[in-house]
Amino acid sequence: MPNLTALLEKMTLEEKIFQLMQLTPNFLSEDDANLTGPLAWMGVTENMASNVGSVLSAVGAKETIALQKQYMENSRLGIPLLLMADIIHGYRTIFPVTLAIGSTWDMELAEKSAAIAAKESAVTGIHVTFAPMVDLVRDPRWGRVMESTGEDPYLNSEYARAFVRGFQGDDLAGDMDRIAACVKHFAAYGAAEGGRDYNTVNMSERQLRETYLPAYKAALEEGCEMVMTAFNTVDGIPATGNKWLMRNLLREEWGFDGMLISDWGAVSEMIPHGVAADGAEAAKKAIEAGVDMEMMTSNYANHLKDLVEAGEVDIKLIDESVLRILKLKDKLGLFENPYRAASEEREKEVLLCDEHRAAAREIAAKSFVLLKNEEQVLPLRVGQKLALIGPFAQNGDILGPWSIWGKQEEAAQVYAGLSARAGEDAVIVARGCDIEFATEEQLQEAIAAAKQSDVIVLALGESSEMSGEAGSRGDIRLPQAQLDLIQKLKPLGKPMVVVLFNGRPLDLHGVLEETDGLLEVWFPGTEGGHAIADVLFGDVNPSGRLTMSFPYSVGQVPVYYNNYNTGRPLTPQNANERYVSKYLDMPNAPLLPFGYGLSYTTFSYSDASLSTAVLNAEDTLQVSVNVTNTGATVGEEVVQLYVRDVAGEVVRPLKELKGFRKIKLQPGETKTVTFDITEEQLRYYHADLQHKSDAGEFHVFAGPNSRDGEPQAFRLQK
Template identity: 50%
Template sequence: MSNIHHQDTDTLAALVAPYRKTGVTKRSEDNIRQSVEELLSQMTLEEKIGQMSQCADSEFSFGADIEAGPTDVLVREGRVGSILGAFNSHRTFELQKLAVEQSRLGVPLFFNADVIHGYQTIFPIPLAWASSWNMEQIREACVIAAREATASGITYNHGPMVDISRDARWGRVMEGAGEDPYLGSLIAKAQVEGFQGDNLFNEETLIACLKHFVAYGASEAGRDYNTVDISEWMLRNIYLPPFQAGLEAGSASVMNAFNFYNGIPIAGNRFILNDLLRKELGFDGMLISDYGAIDEIYVHGAARDRKEAARLSLDASMDIEMVTQLYEQHLPALVAEGKIQIEQIDEAVRRILTYKYEIGLMDDPFRYIRPEKEVEYHFNAEHLQASLELARRSIVLLKNERRILPLPQEGLLQGDMTVALIGPFADSKDMLGTWQFSRYKEETVTLREGLQAKGIADTTLLYAQGSGVNEAIPGGIEQAVKTARAADVIVLALGEHSEMTGEAASRMDISIPAPQQRLAEELVKLGKPVVLVLTNGRPLVLDWFEQHVDAIVETWFLGSQAGHAIADVLLGDYNPSGKLTMSFPKHLGQTPIYYNHFNTGRPVTEENREEKYISKYLDGPNDPLYPFGYGLSYAHFTYSALKLDRDIIKQGESITVRATVTNTGNMAGEETVQMYIQDLYGSTVRPVKELKGFHKVYLQPGQSTGVEFTITEDDLKFCNAALEWVAEPGEFKVYVGTSSVDVLERTFELI
């Protein structure tokens, strides 16, 4: 951090100090309830609606231009209760002062931000950290993100995103945990626990907001904001479980999805938001619209006008309107006309005020603005180390022909061999991905810097960019070929730039962009060993690379320490252990593709693959290139002796599953042992496999260990056609292995 920034921080700390209070303690629930009612009784209708309104205060925009008054005026007049995007702590202090000192009732503001995978220290994107299958480190990443964000005055997160996503064309797959409800639920829980901690009164915890409720990840054709049309049976079996897990973990907030359900946009969908979320699932926290989503009810064509859109949203129990002003413009008239009741508004404001008391804002409005903690926490060594460790675990080794990896570090250090590092991501700082707003982007460690930090000299580590991400460089390929000719091994760093993933970044073609493809084709012609290192935010179509390069390393967008993490893996200082949480298609036409699909009435089998009238393509396989759960290691793990302690159970009983895992390689490594269950028949069709458990084991060369799972009746439950969660009697298969495909199997029965 620069001296100038230190001086600014010291100045702000001196300004904030007189406003901070000491001895403030957490209020009891009864005390909060009474205080909320007392404050509510003092509010005018306009002030109540103000608490339900949020305005933006940054140059960032995530939708159409929004008409709104100046932020300072809105705050001073009590017309907003929360601010989105005031990333500067000077600004949060200034606006909070206005709210507390100049609005009539002095109600403090929430400051909201999208803290998705780090605040100043950036961690791997969520799709990457999901590949770690490591709940403890994911939780810790969220703890650190909350610690850094709250030091700057941020109190309310617009995350985590817990949408199940199966179509890699959708840009927002990078924000979630992938295609599996079981793993997605565990990760949702870990993130909520990380952001919110044990106690929201702690000034280093952040209100979590589960988004996007619900089924946004099922957008047709992978196109953002597009139509979603699924049955309630599919909703409950696939898309709802991660939200249920996040709610059970205590998430204080939920955000609606942009799509519609049963023809009604979710921002105004009473069944989804009120009946399902609030009544059935018991959610009593704050429900916030996504950016402009109430206005979009009208744009969808599901309301006569914007006034009707505001009514529908309030009727659906929406508490906070993000950035648009339909509540302010139309709720007073709707109350006067008797089309909505003041009690509906009171309920919304009651929920908002309850959390303002809960986190201590009402008693100490400036408690989260801590410039001295910004200096201590932002981008500090401990946080960077945590980012590095999670980045290493997030890397997935997809191919390693002839064991070309790890590269011989000793030979590189001694100059006995040379590496050509080529591609637009060879020395790029675009390793953070989207959905981050760090001031420290220029301190991101590039792949080239990571290798240089190992002590590899420039005479050994040859470099050429070769091409841009989406554009050719004049003479770039020629220079890259010349550089590669002088090397023993080519490390080819290709991928997507960060703006090609995330919100509003859907792609029709999820191949490596054409200029990079041409670069790769020319380099492969040299006949030298080629290692492909990918930087990307979604599964890509990699079939050509699978056929033509020797090794493929999926590194995603790894965050602030990306280059160090990748270098550790390439040189064998860290043995990769990541496992995919989204299937990689072999061809684009397979999307959406996912492991836990249902059998059709004419499924493909080994015996009928050559027949025509079955559920298959004429011009390619049904199977993905790399399936869910897949990921190689420099070690080699073999599975044996899969046994069940019984093969028949009654309801209420359990089965113990045991298997032996052996490291038959010559390097120690970590393996994620996965257990899947298949319900062979039921009252509704059932998936061909469902993940139901996993264990991590670390084994030395030649070491074996027993791994044990317990299957209970709950593991066999699903939502039937009557929308009841049941475990039906019948036969099941249990699979244990290294991926969703490479497994051992046994059969048992529930009677």
Template identity: 65%
Template sequence: MDNKQLTVLLEKMTLEEKIAQMLQLVVSYFVGSEEDGQITGPMESLGISEETVDQVGSALGLGGAAKVIQVQQTHLKNDRLGIPMLFMADIIHGYKTIFPIPLAIGCSWDQELAEQSAIIAAKEAAVSGLHVTFAPMVDLVRDPRWGRVMESTGEDPYLNSLFARSFVRGFQGDDLTSDVNRVAACVKHFAAYGAGEAGREYNTVDLSERQLREYYLPSYKAALDEGCELVMTSFNTVHGSPATGNRALMRDLLRTEWGFDGVLISDWGAVIELIAHGVAEDEEQAAYLAVQAGVDIEMMTSCYVKYLPELVRSGKVDESLIDEAVLRILNLKNKLGLFENPLRGADPLAEEEIVFCDEHRAVSRELASKSCVLLKNTGVLPLQPEQRVALIGPFAQSKDILGPWSWLGAEEDIMPLDKAIQEKITSSNVFVTEGSGIDAMTEEQMQEALDIASHSDVIVLALGESSPMSGEGGSRSDITLPEAQLQLIAHLQTLNKPMVVVLFNGRPLDLRGVHDQVDAVLEAWFPGSEGASAITDILYGDVNPSGRLSMSFPQAVGQIPVYYNHYNTGRPKKESEPDNRYASQFLDIPNEPLFPFGYGLSYTEFKYGEMVLSAEEMTSDRPLQITTTITNTGYKAGEEVVQLYVRDITGEVVRPMKELKAYSKVLLQAGECKEVSFTVTEEQLRYHHYDLSYTSDAGEFAVFVGSNSRDVVERRFRLLK
């Protein structure tokens, strides 16, 4: 259809039909689903009729080509104008082939592989009948107590923006109409959902306008610049107003300033939650606030369909707002080619061949291996095949390695770590026991762990959080490992055997009682379908770890939030004044994180040569060239992530100590050296000033190059204007 035809279709719709397009329901409402559209029990609470269901514009949470085809065909018969439905789902880090959690993908610093993971997820979802994924989540996060940190790519606005673009490109491709193997992406959660107070889910967010624009908005904007078709509202407040009813955020910033004309959808129940927030007296007012803010689709509450018709007829809501919203929804359906082909890419036969195929699993394995971060190694890794290994811990035989939001990932498809190691080496050299549960340990478990460990050459402890301990609703005030696992480490440490810890988790942890007690720590996160094989590849040296942290690990939970791009303060702690009490510091722990942003070890060593600047001064039309030489001084090929940071020494407002501006992944053979060059432009030195203007300042800057945000070499230059 062209725009004129869409307008003609809109004109044929009754007011109730238009508003029904603005409602999204879970698939159990619809005839043809497994529940066959029975509106009973809890479903009755929405107060909607079967006639409304027949006109609904989109469905949530159905997977499988045959089911989607059946529901869509039945819906087309029941809808008066034959308007197809959109099918949407939470495809966060894979459909059936599960990739590492997004926080882990961020640690790969590999944009191409991230894009490939989204291409595969889209292909599996599209052939299974889906049209939209509620991804990527690009919320910047500085507090690992928040469970949904696992769904973010970390603490840095620049790195998050790069990954936002990669995921959108992967999901959507170049042309959604012609490429039925892609799905529309929905960036979330707009805005600043990751800044909830105390890391508590759904909690209040209170940021200055400048801080919001400087750190939290860039990754959403990057996703939209890449062409992302949908935006999802966040649950939190922004400047005292819940996002779903926040006209200034949605109409003024998103629509007018940024020019976004795609579909804006609420998160689950977020419209009716305006009442609990205290800005709406009842459902009618909630509907009024949300539609005035520009929310096109209300997910899983019925404020719109119950109250918008009368609000329009009474003149309180202009029908043009309804028409704008519905036209955006129809336009998305048109972009997906649904009017010509309502079944789009749904194909049960192709689904059997494509979903969870070997090719997709191989990419999952590669991405998992690049997402693992080696945090500590005193030389015990890599392991040797002839070593007798005691594999102990709650994750030694567990299949709970997919992590939250692994929608159709099935544990029966997963190889646990013990099986992966036994496939790698002679199984007679692997001794396996649980040692403890996630949060409990029996005397018998402990004794068996000591027995097999005493006959081994090295102990590998598979420890961490269960999947429900992170993800949505998974906020934790104590992010240390559960006490039972810390006791397991302490007991085994008495044997004086080399110990390696492999961590499975959805957030940076407080690693007291872990990193200081063992010889090596491999952060594996929740690594996905092929995670165990990828971990084994690293443990035995077939893969040299190259992951680098996209989020800092705290010394202790009391440091949080701790992040690399912090301010200096007027009384910074100085190494030259260690006894100065009156500095910005903790008395009992360092200010610095245990492991900083960008950190990660390798099985080889990299030496950085002198940093050379093309000039000591730069201008807007004369960028600065920065060059250094990286040498692999070890005996094994490895990949280094060369990172470039900048600091504005004196700004109109306070500037961070460092800001990531560029990076380069460099593969070096043993003994090889390569020259790495970066270009710094005036545009990269801009920031939001006191009046929110986005400009740069003339003056002195520091530039840093190194292997992480802490271990860098520094030079100075000046920007002339």
């Protein structure tokens, strides 16, 4: 183990500064063309590149080993490279997008997906993943909602912990199949105005602390090694140069002493933001805010030396940052073995192995949410003639955004899944339309196929390019060509089931009311087609539940379950009055609420009870409810607990998720589900930003989603 302080003392100022830079592998290439290409374009010298602290997005063990070998041969002090990449929902084995994993309400599956992604990444030579993204999201226009687990701070926090455990394990130094996690984007990136990527964020500190910060804090409490800055402003200052956010809150208040990295180009972006006049000022603000590593811009490399020598930047700030980088490299064991787990031979055994495919299939099936099932059109029966129609019928674009290292040709398409389960003779396939347009020939082919079928299965949705980073959309309906396809097929009178691929909640008008069944499958990943067949044929009973509300219309957005009341709330009694808080042309409520999802069986709730009507501050109140499987099929139900503080010092949400249990019930079986409520769970940030509870009345709801459930009352006594 090296003496890191002694190593730091041996480094020249330039060597220290270059450690604070992250570049892509092409910058380190010995190709002469590089001198007039990326190096010249970004103002990076060969000396900078050969001493850079980190590289992102190197691909495969062969490249990472060669890159590290070349780097170490040129390193005067033997300091290894730190290799990072975006491993968001899988490396080569692609799992469902994160929003879909959120819909499982299963922390063990979330942790398992991250552990497999870590194992596949580690064997290729990656040391750090830029995940988990734990930004709370309320606006489906924002394309990056697919990277989040939803709109609830408690649930997001639980997932943040699970993903960190999966990536890092219990022994990051000793377990070569694990990699370091980097929680992002700090902070509040998911609250971009208008759902437009990179846009302004503006909120009170109280709302920031109460709603948006908990998941980041949970990830750090779980031991997450790194934090990435957000592109957006926080209280008028870009996060990357926000001293209050990074120094006061993250470092001092929360005690985080790990590595802080900017997002791609975010240091330079302080110039167009309007808080830095040039690269020198941007570098000064970022280092003073505590940003240890600059990703893909060269402001540190080009300006920090001059700033230190001019006395404008204290060299102690640079030493602190370098030491944090060296500590992470040491924790990963890179000084002893710069190549860590990288192995071309083992890579062949690990990537996309049968075990990982099976896990991807299981998690995908558990992530699907059944949104409609009229006349029990689902599950399908072997022997039925199926017309599989739509742009996703035979489409490998089911991996979703940020599946950088996955391969569409390795993905199980819908047709492959259905024909393997029902037999090729039972499935007639027709494209029907492309994602955004249709030809008359396509439509006629679809109609012909549908006429021969017993059930029409429509594979519809967004392409992966329509969501993800920079995938903001003002119109979140399905493209008109797909809505038209539904209308062309509906007069045939055949049962129609939609399998919906997407990275965000959609406005489902033209789909939900026009079809008999609707299965939300998100972007399901490598084993998507097989998992879809598992659920459509009832081999797996759908148990997914929404973690983002589906809007009635984009005009409601942002729409979310844990909203505040108003002084003139809409109620059933005043629905016909004008001067209440409502729309004239649509309901206030979302089309489908947070927590919603159907099953092939049915569940009833009864005998809800509280252990006491008065909760003392030092005691625990128990909430119990009986849940019965009233159908004929084994099923899983997500029992959800919500609480409302009836009268707080500041306005409180109408409901807040405080607990959940996923239970499996046999037909006719009843289980009693019990939740504990303590005074600590009832705390919130008051006007003075003190985190405390109010004495007084609370309502508690135990039910299947955020909409349904009868309130029971108790009082908190302090």
